[in-house]
Amino acid sequence: MNLLDxxxxxxxxxxxxxxxRARAAMGMVRAYDGAGRGRRMAGWxxxxxxxxxxxxxxxxxxxxxxRDLVRNNPWGRRAVTLHVxxxxxxxxxxxxxxxxxxxxKKIAALWDAWxxxxxxxGRLDFYGLQALAARTDAESGEALMxxxxxxxxxxxxxxxxxxxxxxxxxxxxxxxPLLYTDAEAEGILFNxxxxxRGYKLWNRNxxxxxxxxxxxxxxxxxxxxxxxxxxxxxxxxxxxGIPRLASVMKPLRDLDDYHxxxxxxxxxxxxxxxxxxxxxxxxxxxxxxxxxxDAGLIETxxxxxxxxxxxxxxxxxxxxxMNAPFSDYTRTFLHMxxxxxxxxxxxxxxxLRDANYSSLRAGxxxxxxxxxxxxxxxxxxxxxVPIWKRFISAAILAGQLPDRAADVPVMWTPPRFDLVDPGKxxxxxxxxVRAGLMTMPEAISEMxxxxxxxxxxxxxxxxxxxxxxxxxxxxxxxxxxxxxxVDATAEPNSKQVAAEPTPAPGxxxx
Numbered sequence: 433m434n435l436l437d438x439x440x441x442x443x444x445x446x447x448x449x450x451x452x453r454a455r456a457a458m459g460m461v462r463a464y465d466g467a468g469r470g471r472r473m474a475g476w477x478x479x480x481x482x483x484x485x486x487x488x489x490x491x492x493x494x495x496x497x498x499r500d501l502v503r504n505n506p507w508g509r510r511a512v513t514l515h516v517x518x519x520x521x522x523x524x525x526x527x528x529x530x531x532x533x534x535x536x537k538k539i540a541a542l543w544d545a546w547x548x549x550x551x552x553x554g555r556l557d558f559y560g561l562q563a564l565a566a567r568t569d570a571e572s573g574e575a576l577m578x579x580x581x582x583x584x585x586x587x588x589x590x591x592x593x594x595x596x597x598x599x600x601x602x603x604x605x606x607x608x609p610l611l612y613t614d615a616e617a618e619g620i621l622f623n624x625x626x627x628x629r630g631y632k633l634w635n636r637n638x639x640x641x642x643x644x645x646x647x648x649x650x651x652x653x654x655x656x657x658x659x660x661x662x663x664x665x666x667x668x669x670x671x672x673g674i675p676r677l678a679s680v681m682k683p684l685r686d687l688d689d690y691h692x693x694x695x696x697x698x699x700x701x702x703x704x705x706x707x708x709x710x711x712x713x714x715x716x717x718x719x720x721x722x723x724x725x726d727a728g729l730i731e732t733x734x735x736x737x738x739x740x741x742x743x744x745x746x747x748x749x750x751x752x753x754m755n756a757p758f759s760d761y762t763r764t765f766l767h768m769x770x771x772x773x774x775x776x777x778x779x780x781x782x783x784l785r786d787a788n789y790s791s792l793r794a795g796x797x798x799x800x801x802x803x804x805x806x807x808x809x810x811x812x813x814x815x816x817v818p819i820w821k822r823f824i825s826a827a828i829l830a831g832q833l834p835d836r837a838a839d840v841p842v843m844w845t846p847p848r849f850d851l852v853d854p855g856k857x858x859x860x861x862x863x864x865v866r867a868g869l870m871t872m873p874e875a876i877s878e879m880x881x882x883x884x885x886x887x888x889x890x891x892x893x894x895x896x897x898x899x900x901x902x903x904x905x906x907x908x909x910x911x912x913x914x915x916x917x918v919d920a921t922a923e924p925n926s927k928q929v930a931a932e933p934t935p936a937p938g939x940x941x942x
Contacts, residue, residue: 483667484617488604491672495572495599498675501684502571507766508677508684511773511780515676516566518803519811521847523559526820527882530840539824539840542832545589546823552580552595558819564596565662565815574599574663574673576631577815578654579822592826594819599672600639603632603651618671620661621653628656657822662815680772687765694758774802793852800849812844848880 441448466473479486501508526543528536547558556564561577568575575596582591602619615622621630635650663673677684763783770780776795778784784792820842827833851857861878864870873883894907903910903917912918 483670484672486667487670487672487674488618491573491674494674494678494681497681498571498573498677501677501681505684505688507687507769507780511677511680511769511775512567512570514775514779515570515773516563518799519806520559520563520566521880523562524807524812524816524844524846525559525882526816526842526844527884528840529843532840535834535837535840539827539833539837542589542827543823546592546827549588550592550594552578552593558594561594561596562815566811568596568598569662569664569673570676572599573675573678574661576601577660577662577819579658579660579819581658581826589832590823590827590830592823597633598637600637601633602672603634604672620671621656630655631659631661660815660818662811664810676773680769683765683768683772687762687769690761690765775799789853789856796849796852804846807846816844843877845877845880845882848878 437448437451440451481489498508502512503509526540528539530536530539550558551561565575565577576599578595578597580593580595582588582593584591604619616632619632620628621632623629631654632651633654635652664676665673763777766781767777770777773780776799778787778792778795779799824833824838824840828835828837861870861875865872865875876883876886894909897904897907905911905915910918
């Protein structure tokens with residue numbers, strides 16, 4: 433009660449009680465169960481940390497645990513592998529879409545030649561680096577791609593190299609938070625307006641055995657224009673990323689422990705021992721020569737053992753029962769893990785016992801929307817586009833492309849999603865194109881192909897087929913959908929010819 437309520441209650445208790453009841457009723461209407469502080473909510477501990485502090489406090493431990501789960505937990509490894517294969521597949525490929533076809537082809541040819549040999553370490557092509565970056569992001573929470581400009585003595589048409597780094601290279605000084613300022617935080621350097629101007633990197637990975645000390649390692653600054661920083665942005669203002677396994681680490685660990693306990697229980701249940709009691713005196717020792725009273729004591733059991741006991745000795749057997757619903761418990765946890773990571777249950781486990789076409793298609797559509805969101809809203813803008821712009825800039829500076837190439841738009845084509853039922857799904861795509869709900873280029877792009885290249889290849893193939901006089905059942909120019917030959921040289925029939933307009937009444941014929 434505030435001071436006014438106290439004064440009113442002192443003068444008129446009835447009025448004061450009415451005000452208190454009204455205030456309580458208003459509080460009940462506005463109350464949220466999630467904000468309650470009763471017995472059920474007493475153990476709910478939360479944090480008010482900002483996006484930078486929240487990630488900084490847990491990032492290193494989450495990263496180490498995520499790497500351990502990927503190395504040693506089959507479900508964690510499969511989740512990361514499936515995420516990378518769905519997000520990147522065999523590569524998200526660019527296609528110049530300018531108005532000049534010749535310039536488009538020139539840019540595409542130059543890109544293909546550069547992408548085949550752009551790895552600073554000489555191990556992967558550009559699409560292999562895409563997959564490695566996506567895997568590093570999923571496993572470690574973030575990935576760094578450094579764009580290295582080669583000198584004038586380079587023999588490459590486009591003097592540009594790419595080097596991928598783990599987030600361990602960032603000199604973030606996690607253990608010294610007092611060093612954080614507005615100009616530097618989490619290993620990132622900022623301008624006065626808050627934009628990124630660079631990154632502070634260790635000269636070597638400090639987590640390697642040869643990096644003995646921070647002082648011996650040293651740091652260097654890399655311009656933000658030379659760096660691609662890939663991570664999942666979950667909160668406004670977030671500077672660093674966390675592994676995608678973060679929300680399912682505990683279920684993965686609990687499931688591991690549960691399987692270990694079930695295995696130990698199965699081992700205990702497999703033990704079958706036979707204890708034989710022989711007649712004799714108290715000094716007899718059938719398990720060995722007479723000795724001390726402790727001679728021949730049995731303190732451990734093993735499968736298939738046969739033990740002889742002294743007269744009067746008895747054994748109590750441990751008979752554990754496997755009553756826990758092992759399969760149901762495991763499936764429940766795997767459903768939880770799949771949902772937390774953004775996969776469907778059948779993708780994570782390969783368990784299709786209860787699946788049918790409708791359920792697989794519904795799950796695949798939802799998963800496809802999730803992956804496309806990550807492709808077009810995160811991976812392509814933050815990873816592919818900056819590298820493309822740097823490639824075009826380097827090609828122009830090297831004299832390989834004209835200045836107007838900088839304004840040529842580009843379309844990125846992710847790998848196609850496999851169809852659940854190719855017959856039904858293809859018929860649906862054809863119907864959508866014929867009804868005008870989708871264009872043919874859109875349909876071809878959704879299948880993971882370049883529409884222009886597709887048409888050129890079809891034309892070249894049909895020209896080769898016609899040259900040799902071959903008729904294929906798949907050629908719609910020669911064979912209809914029912915397998916019947918079509919006369920391509922025949923004139924349109926009367927039904928296809930438009931009727932001549934009927935002269936208006938009274939019109940003179942010329």
